[in-house]
Amino acid sequence: MGKIDSIIHTEALTKIFNRKKIAVNDLYLDVPPNTIYGFMGPNGAGKTTTIKMILGLIQPSAGIVQVFGQKMKKDSAKIRRQIGYLPTNPKFPEKMSPIKYLNFVGKIFGIPKQIRIPRITELIRSIDLLSLSSSEIKKFSTGETTRVGIAACLINDPKLLILDEPTLGLDPIGRASTVNLITELGLNRGKNIFLSSHILGDIDRICTHVGIINEGKLIFNGTITEIKKLIRSNTVELQIDGESDSIVQKLKMIPNVIAVDLERHFIQVGIDSKENYANTLPQIFGVFKNDPAELISFKSGSENLESAFLKLLEDEKSNGFLRGITNNL
């Protein structure tokens, strides 16, 4: 395989179910190599349908899907040999243990026994299921089931991992360990990862690139930094512990500060322009010198992916509305 520009490439990808519901609408997507790509969108935005079209499980109504530069079709088993897929809430044969299931999946991939057995052992260890390796999967918690699913994704040593809502339904510990595992796979094991989620915190922590889909349409495609730049505002948020009145007074006296809003322990500080943003920050921190109040946390206006996401959705909604009005005039 020669050098390819995109691991996943879609052109005008469209899916209409039963000639009624447009699930995915004219989607142009490019996932560059060596990235952890976060595919975000609200529930029902078309994330899973897009993933299923990428895998060839659903036939697009229009448009094309290319994976590793080759067109994906329903029978493209050769391409899928290089992909590991974790569906939302993965389902397994209930009576099987992780070892038996991984062995079965390994056989399906045609992996010879001498490679398959050591790989299963390694995977069971790395997903921390050694103690449960012989138990029936039906007795597992959601987190343990997800880990079995991830192991099954990795049995064929795929170049691309497609994970559909991998942290859905997990408790904080299960979520953290899954996030760490994905980060490890992407950054240290060199896997290309395409990750769908509506949990923005996970995307923010794991991904290098992001695509946002809303009502079947891709409304953003770029790096995490780019999306944050989009919503960069000249505000900072301070969380404090202690008496806030004196801090608020001191903040109001800083030359470039134009607004100070207090809400419980959080103070929103507005700065007049982007140019003065960096110069004003040391003065903001300076107000805590010789003050009994303590700065607990600091958030810049550009670091909140959730805000970026909501802003893009809001913009898309207004633009769509405007487009609708313009078309009708």
Added chain:
Amino acid sequence: MDFFAELQITFKKIFGYIKAKSQTLIFLTLTWYEIKRNFKQAIQKLWILALFFIVLSNMLNTADIVLTTNSVLTIFIFLGTLVASIPADSCISGEIGGLADSLLSKSVNRWQYVLSKFFSQILIVFIIYAFSMGIIIGFFEMLNLVPIIFDYGQFMSVLGLVALVLTMFTSFGVLFSTIFPKPLFSIIASLILWFFLIFMFLVGPWVSIYSPVSLVLNLGPILLDTWAVDLWKIALFNSVPIVVCIIVGTIIFYQKDL
């Protein structure tokens, strides 16, 4: 080396070959997995099997192999066709959105998945049927109750035809499970098919050599080779739908979005 030792070696060779091949042939892996899984499920539902064999054992109370066979085949045709089609009705539709997605997102082609379902379901039914009939023949042979004039050739033809009937119903079950999104709809479709092909011919005034009912009604004449019907026509009538089901089922599954 005695006959049984040779047989054992031959079986070991065959199973070894199948096992080795199944590692490279996805279709065999899937079929083997399905058979094992269905047998495990059947064992879990042991009470159904137990009930079935209790009914069968009651049929063995007679010393006449023809009467016993007739009773057993009647059960297979009236009850077996229904029992065989129920697991088949959910074998694909019950997995869509779950295991089917997982398997087909890997290196499994759709035809391999569908064919493995058809073959595994047919093989399970066939194994249970052959096992039951084997017990009955073994019982009569062991007690030397088989008459000298008993025509095994004709007898095997009838057994083969009933096996074809069971296979046909199973195939329709798998076909319905590729067509309908929910197993319940497939079961209803199978019941309708059973009602028209079997029940109506039992209670109604109609007579057709192609209805499986005619096989049990005419078992005596068939064994005596006095039934003036070409058995190959019945075999063909039951075989064609099996092939059609497999082809149509595969085509339909190729059109399906998972």
